[in-house]
Amino acid sequence: MKGSRKKSPPVGVRRSPLDPASLALMRLVEAVRYPEVEAAARRILDGRPSHPLALKALGFALIGQARFEEALPIVRYSLERNPDDPEAHNNLGIVLSALMRWDESIRCFARSLEIKPRDPEVLKNYGVALSRMHQWDEAVPYFLKAIEYHPGDYVEAIEQLASALLASNRNDEAWxxxxxLWKNDRSNAAILSQLLxxxxxxxxxxxxEARLLTLRSLTADYRSLTDNPFVVLSFPGVCAEEQLRVAANFAGHSIPASVLDAPDLHLAVGREGPLPRSRLRIAYLSADYKTHPVGQIMPQVIELxxxxxxxxxGYSIGVDDHSEIRKRLSAAFDHFVDLRDCSVIETANRVRADEIDILVDLNGWTADGRLEALALRAAPVQVTWLGYAGTTGHPKLADYLLGDPVVTPLQHEHCYTETLAHLPNCYLPADTSIALGPPPSRHAAGLPDEGFVFCSFNNSYKFNPKVFDLWCRLLSDAGESCLWLSQPGGTAQDRLRKEFEVRGVDPARLIFAPRVEARADHLSRLQLADLALDPFPYNSHSTGLDVLWAGVPMVALLGDTFPGRVGASLLRASGLEELITTSPDEYHQLALALVRNPLRLHALRARLAENRRHCALFDMPGFVGSLEKVYLRMWNDHLQGARTPVV
Incomplete structure (x- = not known):
């Protein structure tokens, strides 16, 4: 790519031999002077209400000013007057997309392409709508065609293609x-963020490190970054206040202002007096009722x-993978509803129709979430929990964030747009119904027959140079030892081996565990590890639960942000607070001391095995009882028209 083209107006108006007023209007359209286009078009329409060029130009001007609700009837009327105009179908698709009606917009783009199959803008718009519906693999061909048919470099479509590839974990292609894109535009912070x-x-x-500093500079300490806030949770050096800034920017960028600023009539009405029915209606909205970390730790919450x-x-907005965990979850709910193919508006309407009292979103800004439905205020009380360790960034999305005293201490409440609600112990539930079988042999698990085994079964994006500096120093000091990781996708495995080499550690000491189908088998093999190492600034979450349930102690570094305090919360709730450290040096010293003192490590393992029977982390009846008390407090506060931290 040699450079980027100037971004074209979102819609076009065709030139034809016209009267002076129409020609003047066309000149304003070409100059992209939206307010003047609007004024000129309205003057023409005052005398000729069905003037086709003026109608199209007025729609163009309203879209350009982001006045999409006003544009909708104008664009529809223009299309009725010119049903075979591909631009008119595209314009309607643009308006519907902006109003979060992506399923309807797709039909408009499809019709436009039937009339004009090789229009790059419409192909790009079609791909964007599919992406907003989380159909990234389906979106990729449309972006590729848009790039192919566009004269010159279609930078906007390339950006969308890269984002879709990244969201579908096609990481090498996305990179x-x-x-x-970054080579050709060193001022684009959103591109740099996604490259990181x-x-x-x-x-x-x-x-x-240099690129993180550049991103900080380009965005004035993250004040102007509009990238998905989930990605910055793993960026080293980003504080909680900066995470809030990104979340607030993304919420405002992703959801129409007309939705975020609309009066909240649903909440204002509320219920007066006693409940008309005896039970609270609690709903959990998630894309992860499947083989997924969230799906795997939720069953006992629902069952108990x-x-x-x-x-x-249970409202499912994700794929049905036909797994055992999916079957178990769907059976556990009183009502399990598949909303995967429903639009955002249909999702909100279904929640309202079911008269849900408290809607709990389990995705937040993770890849498959549907927070836009919460922006429409689908329930009187809305809660964000579990899948996304951060603030949603706008008070319209969630009233409460469910955490605990460690991950979301009250002194951090200024970093959240939600009111904090604390479970008394760790905010993460566990599935304690899985019995641990005998571990396989070390040889069968791919481990060396002798030596100390460190493990960290986390996603690859949680690793970074400082983490590996610490871990490799630990391996060098620990003598005969290895680091056991889950097998990453793509080319990451080779790079991690090179990182070992750079740090003077034999890459053969890095062992990758292949995926196993049965969760019980994975938990059983974890028992072979001697000590788990928690990454930072994004800690182990469900993976931390796994190692502790398998009886493996974990060393954690207490961070300053929600995702960086989860390891400490897990250890506190499991009765192993002495394994929480406050600096990398203390982390290293503690881990090394455990390697060198087998009796101390054995005592910790024995205590953890004993604690599994009664510690707060694995007391699921107690956990669910506490959760229900929090919900009841939220509901009672709602009836009183109040909202205060639930602690």
């Missing part, structure tokens, strides 16, 4: 696109809810 995300996913740490107190709904 190639973002790297080229792709780099972390593929464990490519070349220039990582007190049906005398609550009626439980």
């Amino acid at each position: 190639t696109c973002f790297n080229e 995300t792709a780099s972390l996913k593929r464990c490519d740490w070349d220039e990582l 809810h007190d049906r005398a107190q609550v009626e439980v709904f």
Whole structure:
């Protein structure tokens, strides 16, 4: 790519031999002077209400000013007057997309392409709508065609292609696109942010620190970054206040202002007096009712809810992978509803129709979430929990964020747009129904027959140079030892081996565990590890639960942000607070001391095995009882028209 073209107006108006007023209007359209286009078009329409050029120009001007609700009837009327105009179908698709009606917009783009199959803008718009519906693999061909048919470099489509590849974990392809885009535009902070995300996913740490500094400079300490806030949770050096800035920017960028600023009539009405029914209606909205970390730790929460107190709904917005965990979850809810193919508006309407009292979103700004439905205020009380360790960034999305005293201490409440609600112990539930079988042999697990085994079964984006500096120093000091990781995708495995080499550690001491189908088998093999190492600034979450349930102690570094305090919360709730450290040096010293003192490590393992029977982390009846008390407090506060921290 040699450079970027100037971004074209979102819609076009065709030139034809016209009267002076129409020609003047066309000149304003070509100059992209939206307010003047609007004024000129309205003057023409005052005398000729069905003037086709003026109608199209007025729609163009309203779209350009982001006045999409006003534009909708104008664009529809223009299309009725010219049903075979591909631009008119595209314009309607643009308006519907802006109003979060992506499923309807797709039909408009499809019709436009039937009339004019090789229009690059419409192909790009079609791909964007599919992406907003989380159909990234389906979106990729449309972006590729848009790039192919566009004269010159279609930078906007390339950016969208790269984002879709990244969201579908095609990390190497995404990195190639973002790297080229960054080479050609060193001022684009959103591109740099996504390049950093792709780099972390593929464990490519070349220039990582320099690029993080550049991103900080370009965005004035993250004040102007509009990238998905989930990605910055793993960026080293980003504080909680900066995470809030990114979340607030992304919420405002992703959801129409007309939705975020609309009066909240649903909440204002509320219920007066006693409940008209005996049980609270609690609903959990998630894309992860499947083989996924969230899906795997939720079953007992649903199964143990007190049906005398609550009626439980599960709204699934993700794929059905036909797994055992999917079957178990769908059977556990009183009502399990598949909303995967529903639009944002249909999702919100279904929640309202079911008269849900408290809607709990389990995705937040993770890849498959549907927070836009919460922006429409689908329930009187809305909660964000579990899948996304951060603030949603706008008070319209969630009233409460469910955490605990460690991950979301009250002194950090200024970093959240939500009111904090604390579970008394760790905010993460566990599935304690899985019995641990005998571990396989070390040889069968791919481990050396002798030596100390460190483990960290985390996603590759949680690793970074400082983490590996510490871990490799630990391996060097620990003598005969190895580091056992889950096998990353793409080319990340080779890069991690090179990182060992650079740090003077034999890459053969890095062992990758292949995926196993049965969760019980994975938990059983974890028992072979001697000590788990928690990454930072994004800690182990469900992976931390796994190692502790398997009886493996974990060393953690207490961070300053929600995702960086989860390891400490897990250890506190499991009765192993002495394994929480406050600096990398203390982390190293503690881990090394445990390697060198087998009796101390054995005592910790024995205590953890004993604690599994009664510690707060694995007391799921107690966990669910506390959760229901928090929900009842939220509901009672709502009835009183109040909202205060639940602690």
